[in-house]
Amino acid sequence: MLRYFIWTIGCQMNKAESLWIAGYLDSAGWQVADVVQEADLVVLNTCVVRQSAENKVLGMLGLLKGLKKEHPDILILVTGCFVDSDIVGLKRRFPHVDFFFKPGAFSQLTGWIQQKLDVCSTLDTQHLTLEWRTPSPCAFIPIIQGCNKFCSYCIVPYRRGREISRTVEEVVCEVKGIVGQGVKEVTLLGQTVDSYGGDLPERRDLADLLTELNGIGELDRIRFLTNHPRDMNQKLIEAIASLDKVCEHLDLAVQSGDNDILKAMRRGYTVEQFRKLIYTIRQCVPGISLSTDIIVGFPGETEEQFEHTFSLLEEMRFNIVHVAAYSPRPGTVACQKYKDNVPLEVKKERFDRIEQLQTNVATIINSAYRGETMEVLVEGQKKGKWYGRTRGDKIVFFNSDDNCLGQLIIIRVEKTSPWSLQGSVEYKS
Ligand code: SF4
Numbered sequence: 001m002l003r004y005f006i007w008t009i010g011c012q013m014n015k016a017e018s019l020w021i022a023g024y025l026d027s028a029g030w031q032v033a034d035v036v037q038e039a040d041l042v043v044l045n046t047c048v049v050r051q052s053a054e055n056k057v058l059g060m061l062g063l064l065k066g067l068k069k070e071h072p073d074i075l076i077l078v079t080g081c082f083v084d085s086d087i088v089g090l091k092r093r094f095p096h097v098d099f100f101f102k103p104g105a106f107s108q109l110t111g112w113i114q115q116k117l118d119v120c121s122t123l124d125t126q127h128l129t130l131e132w133r134t135p136s137p138c139a140f141i142p143i144i145q146g147c148n149k150f151c152s153y154c155i156v157p158y159r160r161g162r163e164i165s166r167t168v169e170e171v172v173c174e175v176k177g178i179v180g181q182g183v184k185e186v187t188l189l190g191q192t193v194d195s196y197g198g199d200l201p202e203r204r205d206l207a208d209l210l211t212e213l214n215g216i217g218e219l220d221r222i223r224f225l226t227n228h229p230r231d232m233n234q235k236l237i238e239a240i241a242s243l244d245k246v247c248e249h250l251d252l253a254v255q256s257g258d259n260d261i262l263k264a265m266r267r268g269y270t271v272e273q274f275r276k277l278i279y280t281i282r283q284c285v286p287g288i289s290l291s292t293d294i295i296v297g298f299p300g301e302t303e304e305q306f307e308h309t310f311s312l313l314e315e316m317r318f319n320i321v322h323v324a325a326y327s328p329r330p331g332t333v334a335c336q337k338y339k340d341n342v343p344l345e346v347k348k349e350r351f352d353r354i355e356q357l358q359t360n361v362a363t364i365i366n367s368a369y370r371g372e373t374m375e376v377l378v379e380g381q382k383k384g385k386w387y388g389r390t391r392g393d394k395i396v397f398f399n400s401d402d403n404c405l406g407q408l409i410i411i412r413v414e415k416t417s418p419w420s421l422q423g424s425v426e427y428k429s
Contacts, residue, residue: 001030065094078100102159102160136183142166149192151266160191185220187222194236229252258301275315290316294354321354360418398425411424
């Protein structure tokens with residue numbers, strides 16, 4: 001029996017694509033290896049969005065070089081954003097890798113495997129999604145690949161290419177298939193998920209797709225991420241407000257609270273436009289939970305410009321803030337045009353200040369839930385407690401002797417922290 005090992009880092013898109021690859025290999029009769037040393041085939045699903053992630057990929061490639069020396073028959077495949085268009089150059093640098101394929105290029109993968117191993121299987125959506133390796137009630141569904149935005153600091157468009165949307169029919173068919181196997185919640189994925197459909201001939205957009213998915217009987221919840229403020233429109237906001245299965249949670253990356261930095265980042269909006277957008281969303285969907293992304297230490301970011309970001313976050317009071325320090329990515333406009341001139345210790349200090357601010361904000365937001373009841377979709381167990389998420393994406397822990405996996409349960413919140421809630425079962429819906 002042939003065995004495979006998949007190593008994944010990076011975004012939810014990578015995680016979803018690794019599940020697809022696992023599903024394909026499972027359907028072709030392979031088994032999972034517990035450790036990389038026991039595998040016949042290793043897939044590295046990589047990320048290079050920051051230097052630290054790229055260093056981990058290089059570390060894994062170094063480890064596999066040694067493994068290949070000891071076991072020359074092992075097959076090594078690399079995908080994800082580490083794979084650029086210079087495949088010949090990659091092969092020269094890493095001769096121990098048997099095959100490089102671009103993220104999402106599954107037909108290349110299956111073609112190579114069939115040719116190499118004479119496995120009789122073709123890639124189709126059914127096979128790709130029917131093999132959930134962990135019985136989770138929550139599934140991630142990529143609906144759009146690539147990005148057309150070209151923010152100055154970002155490597156993604158160079159590695160994942162331009163936007164390509166899957167059709168509404170294809171996504172609906174896939175979701176119906178996995179719902180039949182017990183999935184209760186789907187999260188639709190894309191680098192800029194709210195630009196979904198712009199490349200489809202019939203111009204159907206994310207609001208149209210949400211409307212179709214909302215009609216699937218056994219499905220309880222729908223989420224989507226990550227959104228770009230420029231693509232968030234009134235039709236989509238109204239879809240969130242009106243469709244009962246669409247959760248009241250939005251991830252909307254602002255990246256900076258300073259207009260000059262936003263311009264240098266080529267984000268395509270101003271702080272004033274972003275503020276107005278948040279105001280509109282909160283008006284149309286009262287109580288919506290919002291999260292955002294911030295980059296600190298972008299080239300040339302002064303103390304005053306950082307303070308603009310800090311005050312915007314104080315004012316907006318997001319539920320979650322994902323903060324990252326700027327990391328120059330060779331090949332991007334920012335890397336070519338600007339010097340990475342904010343010292344590391346200053347980046348770290350700004351990073352810590354935002355983390356502290358957000359801890360304080362989340363403490364206050366979450367403490368307001370004490371005594372309230374909330375609907376939780378149970379995703380699994382950790383350290384003897386069941387856990388799941390609310391519609392607003394809060395993680396909730398509780399005790400129960402019953403098997404609660406995949407159930408919607410009403411929990412009364414008893415304790416809160418900035419990161420999660422704890423409570424007891426009020427009743428099962
Ligand atoms: S929107 Fe900007 S940051 Fe997001 S993937 Fe596209 S280029 Fe990168």
